Amino acid sequence: xxxxxxxxxxxxxxxxxxxxxxxxxxxxxxxxxxxxxxxxxxxxxxxxxxxxxxxxxxxxxxxxxxxxxxxxxxxxxxxxxxxxxxxxxxxxxxxxxxxxxxxxxxxxxxxxxxxxxxxxxxxxxxxxxxxxxxxxxxxxxxxxxxxxxxxxxxxxxxxxxxxxxxxxxxxxxxxxxxxxxxxxxxxxxxxxxxxxxxxxxxxxxxxxxxxxxxxxxxxxxxxxxxxxxxxxxxxxxxxxxxxxxxxxxxxxxxxx
Numbered sequence: 001x002x003x004x005x006x007x008x009x010x011x012x013x014x015x016x017x018x019x020x021x022x023x024x025x026x027x028x029x030x031x032x033x034x035x036x037x038x039x040x041x042x043x044x045x046x047x048x049x050x051x052x053x054x055x056x057x058x059x060x061x062x063x064x065x066x067x068x069x070x071x072x073x074x075x076x077x078x079x080x081x082x083x084x085x086x087x088x089x090x091x092x093x094x095x096x097x098x099x100x101x102x103x104x105x106x107x108x109x110x111x112x113x114x115x116x117x118x119x120x121x122x123x124x125x126x127x128x129x130x131x132x133x134x135x136x137x138x139x140x141x142x143x144x145x146x147x148x149x150x151x152x153x154x155x156x157x158x159x160x161x162x163x164x165x166x167x168x169x170x171x172x173x174x175x176x177x178x179x180x181x182x183x184x185x186x187x188x189x190x191x192x193x194x195x196x197x198x199x200x201x202x203x204x205x206x207x208x209x210x211x212x213x214x215x216x217x218x219x220x221x222x223x224x225x226x227x228x229x230x231x232x233x234x235x236x237x238x239x240x241x242x243x244x245x246x247x248x249x250x251x252x253x254x255x256x
Contacts (some may be wrong), residue, residue, distance in 0.1 A: 002034055005059050008052045019101055023047040042123035043100050046130070056127050069209045077122075078217065080131060082198040084139040089194045091151075093163060094142050095125050096132065097170055098177070102163040105154030137175045143238050147184040149251040157255045158241050164252035171245045179238035180247050190234035195227050214236070 009019060020030035023044055031046075032038040039060050040048065049056035062207055079085065079096075087094045093102060103125050107118045131138040171178035181188070196208040207218040207227050209231065218224065 002059070003255065005048075006034055008054055008059060010158075011234065012052050014052065019051060019111075022051050037146045042119060042126050045123060046126050056123070058177070060123075071216075073167050074217050075206075075208045075215060076128060077089060078198055078200070078208075079128060081200050082131070082138060083201045084199045085141070085196060086198075086231055087196045088144075088190050088231065089140040089142065089148065090145045090191055091148060091194070092153075093144065093148060093167060096129050096138075096140060097165045097176075098125060098141065099159075099163045100126060101159045102153055102155075105159050109153075132170070132173075132176065139175050140175040141179070141235075143179045143181060143234050145191075145242075146247070146251075149180070149248060150183075161252055161255035164248050164255065167182065168248040168252065171241070177241050178180055178244055178248065179235065180244040181237045182239060184246075185237050186220045188234060190237070191229050193229075195230065197224070197227060197231060 007238050009015070014022075016030040016034065017027045022028040023030075024047070029038075029040075033040060039045070045056040045060055049059060054057070085096070087096075088114045092106060095103070096108070100122060104118060107113055107121055108115075112170060113121070132140065149164060153163070154160070167178055181190070191253075194210055197205065198207070199205050203220075205224055207224055209216045209218060218227070238244065
């Protein structure tokens with residue numbers, strides 16, 4: 001018996017039938033979450049948590065323990081506290097803006113993670129995206145290279161079409177900016193690698209760097225100053241916000 005889920009449902013006056021109706025699943029499926037301790041699909045976990053007014057990781061902690069990425073937890077905690085984030089990614093859509101299908105395709109590539117591990121990380125990634133839905137949402141500015149829009153991820157072209165449509169839709173939000181560096185631009189400083197800068201409500205700043213093995217949280221003042229200079233450089237290469245959204249939507253049509 002999933003006692004945590006049962007108590008959360010009781011607190012909100014939800015039955016398996018009423019909860020199932022609100023999240024769009026069969027009542028028998030919702031019942032199995034209680035009696036068989038089944039773990040729902042990642043997006044369904046988020047929907048259930050929203051209905052019950054709690055975090056998905058409290059209802060189903062196992063998929064969020066990130067056993068495969070223990071080094072990531074420090075940054076994940078900082079990300080949840082952040083007031084604003086600036087992200088540069090030359091090769092992929094940033095995790096906070098990924099669709100479930102795109103995230104799964106990225107993580108499954110190469111067979112480096114087992115299917116179970118892939119689902120665990122996908123669930124964690126979707127849960128992290130709730131910072132964009134807070135009452136006072138995260139202010140997010142992300143810069144990507146045009147190749148991110150044109151290189152296929154996953155075997156189904158619909159994955160890219162869905163991801164780019166989602167990306168453009170998010171870019172229309174007041175607190176989210178997505179800007180694209182055109183492919184015809186020459187080599188620029190950002191192509192040395194991705195980086196993310198986060199600022200917390202108290203004004204402190206930290207950065208995150210990623211590589212083939214693991215990520216690293218950076219807090220040294222000199223390093224942050226260098227990354228801020230690089231940020232100014234990459235944003236100078238990017239198209240304005242509105243033109244970037246138009247380009248993303250144009251490329252999305254080529255994937256359909």
